[in-house]
Amino acid sequence: MSETRILIVDDHPLFRRGVRQLVEMDPGMTIAGEASNGVESVEAAGQLDLDLILMDLNMANVDGLEALRQMRSNGVDTRIVMLTVSDADDDVVAALRAGADGYLLKDMEPEDLLARIKEAAEGKLVISPQLAAILAGIVSGGRAAPADALSSLTSRELDILRALARGMSNKMIARRLDITEGTVKVHVKNLLKKLGLRSRVEAAVWAVNHEVS
Amino acid sequence: MSETRILIVDDHPLFRRGVRQLVEMDPGMTIAGEASNGVESVEAAGQLDLDLILMDLNMANVDGLEALRQMRSNGVDTRIVMLTVSDADDDVVAALRAGADGYLLKDMEPEDLLARIKEAAEGKLVISPQLAAILAGIVSGGRAAPADALSSLTSRELDILRALARGMSNKMIARRLDITEGTVKVHVKNLLKKLGLRSRVEAAVWAVNHEVS
DNA sequence: GCGTGGCTACCCCCTAAGAGGTAGCCAGAT
DNA sequence: ATCTGGCTACCTCTTAGGGGGTAGCCACGC
Structure with a gap:
């Protein structure tokens, strides 16, 4: 089998260069293309013959998450790994739910990162170890939202939540609580x-x- | 207090006449208007000064349920009682949820019907006794859908229902089941x-x- | 052979939902 | 006296959801 062909998607040229250098240290992998925003990446994914896409999250002109979604809905089944600075629960969850095959943080050690990228190319689901706690919370809770989230709600929000749990629409809730739908x-x-x-x-x-x- | 002013909504002139005759046997009530379809009834509800609306369900040009909904969203707080032949669960449930103040079947004894109409005008929630079983089922189930409703679902519909129970959007379900969102x-x-x-x-x-x- | 139910996919159309923002009012804290 | 949080209300904008319909394909039963 030939080299693993990779697309780097990041709005930062210097970062792309760094990744390229790192990746091409491995003789089995090559950078087949670069994209600096989501739009370009979606186009590239449709044109290039790729094995792996390394995707940043924060980009102008269609962010990484949206690009991921577009690719998946375009039928792109290339392996896609998020490579970003964000360790926010929401971002991790959203990316994985949208069909990402991995989620790596940019502050990883280069050797470590390279190893993960290779694993990803081989079909593994790769996740930065720092994110373990977040994932555990999501899994155990069945869903996001830490246990104490309930207590952070105001009494009015609780009213609304209770109504939601009964399947009511915003309009029905508004009538019942005598406030506007807005x-x-x-x-x-x-x-x-x-x-x-x-x-x-x-x-x-x-x-x-x-x-x- | 003056007479109770009633609007009859039914697409059948003869039936309207019958109701008019019945209602006006009572000196305390008068037919303030008639409408033969939903559109007319909504207009009438906005123009006439009414105490009670007797609404049929099956009508061309906006049916009774839809007319009811439109009135309620127009802020009409007149008492509205459905008067129909349909004893279908769905219709009863839908009408009550949409804000009907009663649900009477057309095959009631005239004297009985008249008594119920008077009760409705007085503010009571009136329901034909034949519907008790349906309502009991709804109440005990906490929600509509008879106990065997589940078994009426096809396997694919069950797949979708399970996904719904996990909070998934149509798009996510489509991706997961590999079918289109449509x-x-x-x-x-x-x-x-x-x-x-x-x-x-x-x-x-x-x-x-x-x-x- | 024919009809039926189930799954798929598409059409149009309209409303519901949700993300952003600004802002007024009030009560309790500092 | 000022600030903050909570509740209310409004704005715009975009997508998601749902009702209606038609239709092809397949497997089943008759």
């Missing part, structure tokens, strides 16, 4: 953020599972 | 109908409560 939206938005969830459906399921009633 | 929508639509639910949130909550996993 205000309900604000509360839903805020409680989703506090709980680290992404939709009212997740919130409703979470509430039922945590016996919020 | 197809997922079709399955969601169908399972909602089978379960008598109105949104994916209700479906998710229902699934969690019924331990669909």
